[in-house]
Amino acid sequence: MLSASQFARIGARFGVYRLLLPLVVSNFSDAAGNPAVDKLVGIFESYRAANYNQTLPSRYAKEVVAAADKDGDGVLTKDEISGVFANIGADTEMSTTEIEEAVSALAGGDGVLSSAEFIAVLSKK
Numbered sequence: 001m002l003s004a005s006q007f008a009r010i011g012a013r014f015g016v017y018r019l020l021l022p023l024v025v026s027n028f029s030d031a032a033g034n035p036a037v038d039k040l041v042g043i044f045e046s047y048r049a050a051n052y053n054q055t056l057p058s059r060y061a062k063e064v065v066a067a068a069d070k071d072g073d074g075v076l077t078k079d080e081i082s083g084v085f086a087n088i089g090a091d092t093e094m095s096t097t098e099i100e101e102a103v104s105a106l107a108g109g110d111g112v113l114s115s116a117e118f119i120a121v122l123s124k125k
Ligand SMILES: [Ca+2]
Pocket: 068, 069, 070, 071, 072, 073, 074, 075, 076, 077, 080
């Protein structure tokens, strides 16, 4: 398991690679240099480390995403992500604009953040 600070360092390194190597292979590696994305991932990772330390990251990610997708349409909106932040007491940690930016960066070209994409992001540690 990576600590939040290790993860932040990796995020920073991705940022450097992103400048050096403009070729990216997925939404996540593209989005990992984005400060809003790094912040969002860091918040979820801190929450996981504090509350789901005995749970597989993949299972944790599925639970978070299932709770987040209120309308069950398989797509996560910024409002649904904001709702999760409120539920975990992190609602003051990111502004609506930052959440919007992170969701749109993670969504990639199609502009839609699917549950599956978000599970992949959250369980990537
Ligand atoms: Ca939804």
